[in-house]
Amino acid sequence: MSAADAVLAVDVGGSSLKGAVFTTDGRTLAPATRPTGTGTAAVDAIAGFLRELADRAQAQGLHVAGAGVVTPGTVDERTGVVGYASNLGWRDVPLRDLLTAASGLPVATGHDVRAAGLAERLFGAARGVADFVLVPLGTGVAAAVRTSGHTVTGATGAAGEFGHVPVVPDGELCPCGQRGCLEVYASGGGVARRYAARTGTALRAEEVVARLGRDGAADAVWADAVAALSSGLVTLTMLLDPRLVVLGGGFTAAGDALLVPLRERLSRQLVWRAAPEVRVAQLGSGAGRVGAAVLALRRCGIAPPAALVPAPG
Amino acid sequence: MSAADAVLAVDVGGSSLKGAVFTTDGRTLAPATRPTGTGTAAVDAIAGFLRELADRAQAQGLHVAGAGVVTPGTVDERTGVVGYASNLGWRDVPLRDLLTAASGLPVATGHDVRAAGLAERLFGAARGVADFVLVPLGTGVAAAVRTSGHTVTGATGAAGEFGHVPVVPDGELCPCGQRGCLEVYASGGGVARRYAARTGTALRAEEVVARLGRDGAADAVWADAVAALSSGLVTLTMLLDPRLVVLGGGFTAAGDALLVPLRERLSRQLVWRAAPEVRVAQLGSGAGRVGAAVLALRRCGIAPPAALVPAPG
Numbered sequence: 372m373s374a375a376d377a378v379l380a381v382d383v384g385g386s387s388l389k390g391a392v393f394t395t396d397g398r399t400l401a402p403a404t405r406p407t408g409t410g411t412a413a414v415d416a417i418a419g420f421l422r423e424l425a426d427r428a429q430a431q432g433l434h435v436a437g438a439g440v441v442t443p444g445t446v447d448e449r450t451g452v453v454g455y456a457s458n459l460g461w462r463d464v465p466l467r468d469l470l471t472a473a474s475g476l477p478v479a480t481g482h483d484v485r486a487a488g489l490a491e492r493l494f495g496a497a498r499g500v501a502d503f504v505l506v507p508l509g510t511g512v513a514a515a516v517r518t519s520g521h522t523v524t525g526a527t528g529a530a531g532e533f534g535h536v537p538v539v540p541d542g543e544l545c546p547c548g549q550r551g552c553l554e555v556y557a558s559g560g561g562v563a564r565r566y567a568a569r570t571g572t573a574l575r576a577e578e579v580v581a582r583l584g585r586d587g588a589a590d591a592v593w594a595d596a597v598a599a600l601s602s603g604l605v606t607l608t609m610l611l612d613p614r615l616v617v618l619g620g621g622f623t624a625a626g627d628a629l630l631v632p633l634r635e636r637l638s639r640q641l642v643w644r645a646a647p648e649v650r651v652a653q654l655g656s657g658a659g660r661v662g663a664a665v666l667a668l669r670r671c672g673i674a675p676p677a678a679l680v681p682a683p684g
Numbered sequence: 685m686s687a688a689d690a691v692l693a694v695d696v697g698g699s700s701l702k703g704a705v706f707t708t709d710g711r712t713l714a715p716a717t718r719p720t721g722t723g724t725a726a727v728d729a730i731a732g733f734l735r736e737l738a739d740r741a742q743a744q745g746l747h748v749a750g751a752g753v754v755t756p757g758t759v760d761e762r763t764g765v766v767g768y769a770s771n772l773g774w775r776d777v778p779l780r781d782l783l784t785a786a787s788g789l790p791v792a793t794g795h796d797v798r799a800a801g802l803a804e805r806l807f808g809a810a811r812g813v814a815d816f817v818l819v820p821l822g823t824g825v826a827a828a829v830r831t832s833g834h835t836v837t838g839a840t841g842a843a844g845e846f847g848h849v850p851v852v853p854d855g856e857l858c859p860c861g862q863r864g865c866l867e868v869y870a871s872g873g874g875v876a877r878r879y880a881a882r883t884g885t886a887l888r889a890e891e892v893v894a895r896l897g898r899d900g901a902a903d904a905v906w907a908d909a910v911a912a913l914s915s916g917l918v919t920l921t922m923l924l925d926p927r928l929v930v931l932g933g934g935f936t937a938a939g940d941a942l943l944v945p946l947r948e949r950l951s952r953q954l955v956w957r958a959a960p961e962v963r964v965a966q967l968g969s970g971a972g973r974v975g976a977a978v979l980a981l982r983r984c985g986i987a988p989p990a991a992l993v994p995a996p997g
Contacts, residue, residue: 538850547956605850605862606850641862
């Protein structure tokens with residue numbers, strides 16, 4: 372191993388931390404996950420994970436230049452403060468300052484979905500596209516919006532809550548407390564919950580998808596999911612006029628069962644304009660971590676590599 | 685009159701052109717309207733109106749530095765081409781080049797609603813706000829979106845079609861051909877049409893508003909309008925996280941009959957986050973023209989004045 376530079380990257384999820392070491396020439400080393408915890412324990416867990424990743428990098432003869440940490444919630448990239456992250460039990464946590472003090476490294480913090488959008492733009496499905504939306508469809512749904520080469524963060528860092536766009540007036544109750552939110556219908560959690568409510572049978576969303584065409588309840592729940600997602604994408608298209616929609620998250624494992632009816636419905640609903648292209652993300656669940664690494668590189672004044680070398684294993 | 689500089693400004697509407705001369709010290713002279721026409725006749729009408737405004741300016745001893753013309757439709761501000769404007773019968777019209785050739789002046793072209801947003805930001809209700817949305821509610825509905833100090837135009841110049849966001853799945857047919865569009869319910873045209881469909885009586889939207897509290901059909905149509913607009917603003921808030929929503933257009937003449945229930949409903953629908961502030965626009969129907977003047981000044985490398993002197997009369 373050469374004494375190349377490296378950065379540490381951690382993608383903070385509600386239940387697990389995903390971390391890795393990224394070298395400045397685009398290699399990914401030591402990918403690992405750790406439990407997250409909540410409140411200050413979550414901050415301690417991230418700090419401990421960063422120390423562990425730094426040890427792993429140094430053991431390989433790498434100089435650690437800095438770290439990037441991305442989280443859900445309302446994230447102010449300028450101040451490094453997480454305003455609110457419900458899954459983590461955080462409110463007004465000065466994450467960047469806390470992790471800088473704990474690690475002794477330059478630390479960049481950012482928003483998980485926007486970081487995934489950055490990664491797909493540099494290395495994935497949205498390479499070279501100035502106007503696109505990344506929509507991760509998982510347990511919940513969000514969006515990273517890029518318009519004319521600018522990333523939309525909003526006045527309080529809370530932009531991109533695509534999962535809580537109302538698609539059905541006075542519709543079904545969302546765990547968020549609002550009614551008729553997109554992710555009530557068009558998310559892994561929503562499909563599983565709605566299938567169970569209809570049938571009394573608890574299945575994961577991918578099991579519901581596996582029953583399409585031979586289970587009327589699965590067909591109905593899935594049709595509602597496609598309709599809700601199409602309606603949400605019509606809204607996005609009307610407001611933001613993206614060239615490209617990149618779908619990510621576990622929901623895209625449905626493949627053509629999602630893409631074929633979604634593209635058809637979206638084109639049909641958009642009567643007087645062309646639909647944006649709809650593609651599936653390329654970096655999978657590692658996108659947030661890649662984006663965190665890019666934020667760390669930028670924080671250290673290092674240009675990101677031109678391409679990523681896939682992680683081993 | 686001093687030999688100050690001036691620019692010409694024209695706001696192109698479906699039925700009329702609104703024009704004026706703006707001096708570099710912020711005065712508005714010679715406000716006037718002319719019929720628009722369609723197709724090439726509309727381009728000729730704009731060119732003729734610019735000549736007329738130039739004569740008016742020169743008669744006052746003003747040097748005309750350039751002109752700004754703003755239009756509806758999909759407008760590419762970089763190329764000066766209007767891709768599509770249904771009311772004008774335009775498709776791929778190189779408006780900036782045509783008007784530059786016809787007038788012999790430096791000409792800037794832009795989008796009418798985005799220009800109104802620019803005007804409200806420099807001189808009106810959104811002064812100094814980096815994240816806001818201007819929503820003109822008139823016969824139809826649109827939006828000018830500003831996020832982190834950048835104006836959203838979209839990949840094809842077609843961003844901001846807030847009136848065609850779907851708010852009711854498979855809802856009433858919109859003249860645009862889509863179903864359940866926001867402006868079917870929450871526009872001057874929509875309110876008048878829906879009141880007439882219920883009662884057989886043709887009233888203008890302001891006449892429907894005048895009957896609120898003593899006409900059940902008026903109350904019902906208005907409640908639907910407020911609900912649709914609130915739903916649309918929830919969507920905008922979730923996606924873009926604006927600090928401020930500025931409502932413009934004739935619909936705002938309803939005053940508290942609009943603002944009070946709208947703010948109440950918006951706050952109630954946004955369960956887990958604060959609602960953006962909702963204000964009424966300050967520049968009224970002149971905002972597009974003011975924005976056109978600012979585009980012209982920029983085109984000529986002249987800084988816009990710090991404040992506007994109200995037009996006489």
